[in-house]
Amino acid sequence: MSMASLQLLHSTPPPISKTTYSPSRLDLCSTMAEIKQHHAQIIKLGLSSDNDTIGRVIKFCAISETKDLNYALKVFHTLPSPDPFIYNTIIRGYLQSNLPRNCITFYTKMLEDSVIPNNFTFPPLIRACCVDNAIQEGKQVHSHVIKYGFLSDGFAQNNLIHMYVNFNNLEDARRVFDKLVYKDDVSWTTLIDGYAQLGCLDEAYKVFESMPVDKRKNSAVSWNAMIAAYVQSSRFHEAFELFEKMRLENVKMDKFVAASMLSACIGLGALEQGKWIHRYIKESGIEVDSKLQTTVIDMYCKCGCLDEAFEVFKRLESKGISSWNCMIGGLAINGKGVAAIELLKEMEREKNLAPDYITFVNLLSACAHSGLVDEGKYYFRYMTEVYGIEPGMEHYGCMVDLLGRAGLLEEARKVIDEMPMRPDVGVLGALLGACKIHGNIELGEEIGKQVIELEPSNSGRYVLLANLYANAGRWEDVAYVRKLMNDRGVKKAPGCSAIELEGAVNEFIAGGRTHPEAKEIYAKVNEILDRLRSVGYVPVTDGVLHDISEEERENPLYYHSEKLAIAFGLLRAKPGETLRITKNLRVCKDCHQVSKLISKVYDREIVVRDRNRFHQFKGGECSCNDYW
Known part of the structure; x- marks a missing residue:
């Protein structure tokens, strides 16, 4: 190395100055x-x-x-x-x-x-x-x-639109929007979201429809804004109609539209549509983030396809807390309490992942749906002792539900009395439901009155109390509850069931005759009931005769919505095909009994999702073991 190179190597850089900094x-x-x-x-x-x-x-x-x-x-x-x-x-x-x-x-x-x-x-x-x-x-x-x-x-203008939407001032938001020289995706989506958030879905759709066609074709964001608005408002049929229109206009589905439509599938129990969307996600290379992964699992769980949900869950390269929670929750609503506990133990073996608040809500719910009283009590203590998670309202609600279903009403009442916060209507409602199941009139009356005052517009609360009185033969009190409902303008929610066949969802209302094949369906129901009577079927009329239940009584009892849906399924489904029903209310005792008998007499598996859980009827038995 030359002398010049050595000098250069050992020389110090020139100091930084004001001009060289x-x-x-x-x-x-x-x-x-x-x-x-x-x-x-x-x-x-x-x-x-x-x-x-x-x-x-x-x-x-x-x-x-x-x-x-x-x-x-x-x-x-x-x-x-x-x-x-x-x-x-x-x-x-x-x-x-x-x-x-x-x-x-x-x-x-x-x-x-x-x-x-x-x-x-x-x-x-x-x-x-x-x-x-x-x-x-x-x-x-x-x-x-x-x-x-x-x-x-x-x-600036898009932020102003958002600001006025945030202020619930749609008039000024629209004024800013209308004056925009160039309206981009954010402009359209913000205004659509604004109308939707304030419950003006028809106005939101008018804005969406006014988008230039060429812009709409290149904007999956605006499609998702409208589809998501329908889903969040439980207007699932309109979400499906808009999704079909989106496909006809050749707009490419993204992960947000996929998640919204999977949620719509959950709402209607549209398993085949959900499977199609899942296949599309895999084949088109849509980015699958943790939210979309969880929604796919949730769709399979809530459409009664637990095996498929578990397959998706197992194949996940990375399982986040939301995926574990969703799978445990899916096992809960399907009455798989023991499996839910085993999955928690598997989760605990994972490194750098600990159960959270929601994990134990789902686990305790699983225990409640499966009658695992001792296990529920154990994990209620365990979550605090091991993970420092203080029980919240949802955990207490699960414990009251667990104890109440098992007939331990005084113990459930003690849990409520010892809660560190005031019990909400969900906690008290769980105890009221247990009082109805086990016929505890005194406690049920006390809790029922509290629940009605906490939620005066919920027809189900009045129904439970009235049925409690009816079963005790207290007709004057039944009449009082009916009058209270009438005076307050509270209407009973009609039973509504849906069944998906060949990708189309058919809906039925108790006693309704609007379906184009109503004549054939009612004839099929009568044929089914005649056949069931030959094997010993007797209608379960507990609480039915007083016109105050979750469905119109003696409308008749035989024409509850799930019976109509099952009859349609037997008429139109392929031989051996599982009938999947989604219902908005709790399955009544008679429909539960009928579904068990149909599964045996017609050798047909039937899966019913009511508002609480899944019932899988096969060979004359139900997965809930008559515990629901």
Whole structure:
């Protein structure tokens, strides 16, 4: 090596000066300790008044992952004349730190210091007004957007639409939208979401329909906004109709539309549609995030396909807490309490993963649906002793349900009395249901009156109390409950059941005759009942004769909605095909008995999902073991 090369090797780099310092070095910092070292060097170099250099320091301190907003403010106050970029950075810092009122105050200071806002000022400022619900300030900010010439700025305008939606002011949101020169996906979606959030779904659809066709074809986001709105409002048929229209217009489904449609499948029990969507996800290469994975598992669980759900679950490369919770919950509603406990134990063997609050809600629910009293008591203590999870309202509700179903009504009452919080209507409703099952009139009457006052518009609460009175022969009290319902305008929810055949969902209402094949269906029901009588069927009329149950009594009893759905299934399903029924109410005793007998006499497996759980009827038996 030459002498010149050795000298070059051992020479020290020239010292950094004010003119050679590069502010871009600040962008490489990852901790507050580093940025403070650089800040000290900047002060020594005499650059502490340079907006570009100090602005980068403030940016790191205000909005980085390891931010220190107080330090950012101290640095800000040393600047003689900060520019709009620096003010905007502080406003963003306040917003990220969930201090929306400070954003508004700091904007006021910006104006007082005669600093003119730019197009980056208004989006975070408008969002701050949303978070703080600052209606008057928001309107003033809107006027400033106009005053400073940002009427054509899409970011500001879209945030204004969102702001007025947040203020429940759809009129002004629509006014901003209508004045937009260029409406992008965010503009359309924000307004559609706004109408949907306030329950104006028909108006939301009108906005969606007014989108230019070429724009709509390239916007899965707007389709999902409308589909998700229908799903969240339980208008599942309209979600399916819109999804079909989306397919006809050749709009590519993304992970968000897939998740929304899987939820619609859950709502209607549309297993075949759900399977098709699952296949499409796998074949089209749609990004499958944890939410979509969980929704697929949930769809199979809630459409009565537990084996498929478990297969999807087992094949997951990485199982997050939501996937485990969903699978345990699926086992719960299918009455697989022992399997749910085994899955918890398997989960506990996983590294870096611990059960959470929801895990134990689902596990305790599994114990309740399977009559595992001792196990339920054990895990109720276990979650606190091992994981430090304090029981919440849902856990107490599960324990009351567990004990109540098992006939341990006084023990269930003791759990309620010892709760650290006031029991909600769900907890008390669980005890009321148990009183109805076990005929405890005195306790049921006390709890029933409380539940009705807590939830005066829920017809099911009146129904339970009235049936309790009816079973005790207290007809005057039955009449009183009926009068109370009439006086308050509370209508009984009609029983509604759905069955999916060949990808189409058919719905039936108790005693309804609107189905195009109603004549054949009713004839089939009568044929079925005649055949069942020959093997000893006697109607279970417990609580039926008093016209105050969850379905119209003697409408007749034989024409409850699930009976109509099963009859249609026997008429139209392929030989040996499992009949899958989804019902909005709890299965009554008579329909439960009839379903068991049909499964034996017609040699047909029937799966019924009511509002509480799954019933799998096969060979004259039910998976619930008559415990539901």
